[in-house]
Amino acid sequence: MRHSSDLPLKNPELRRILRGLASSPAEHAVAEHIDWPALVNLAKAHRLIPLLYLRRENLDAPASILLEFKAYAQGVLARNLELATELAALAAAFDRAAIPVLAFKGPVLAVQAHGNMGLRVRDDLALMVLPPDVERAH
Numbered sequence: 001m002r003h004s005s006d007l008p009l010k011n012p013e014l015r016r017i018l019r020g021l022a023s024s025p026a027e028h029a030v031a032e033h034i035d036w037p038a039l040v041n042l043a044k045a046h047r048l049i050p051l052l053y054l055r056r057e058n059l060d061a062p063a064s065i066l067l068e069f070k071a072y073a074q075g076v077l078a079r080n081l082e083l084a085t086e087l088a089a090l091a092a093a094f095d096r097a098a099i100p101v102l103a104f105k106g107p108v109l110a111v112q113a114h115g116n117m118g119l120r121v122r123d124d125l126a127l128m129v130l131p132p133d134v135e136r137a138h
Helices: 014-023 034-046 049-054 063-096 106-115 131-137
Strands: 101-104 126-129
Touching: 014 034, 014 049, 014 131, 034 049, 034 063, 049 063, 063 101, 063 106, 063 126, 101 106
Parallel strands: none
Antiparallel strands: 101 126
């Protein structure tokens, strides 16, 4: 299997992100200058900070970056817990109204995909109802 350092990527920040997401630390990682603010911006743009924080031992980042990632990841978890609470209330309301509903994306997908609600950056809920129930669902 190829390591992220073997990939023909010119951007050292992207290479470091890929190495950080690896399931195990890359052996013989290439020492290179990393523009840490650029890496943070790139990771935020791709919504990868919680995953990078989870695998922080692979990232070899300065302590200040890890603290920033930790705070960001804690914020994501807090927001997803709020969304999950809102989802539970909505599901109960749909149940009382006897309207079948399917939740997807948001905290549901985070748990299904990652086994952890705090690893997926989302800010909304997605629900589906059957076409005949759409009017009653509003």
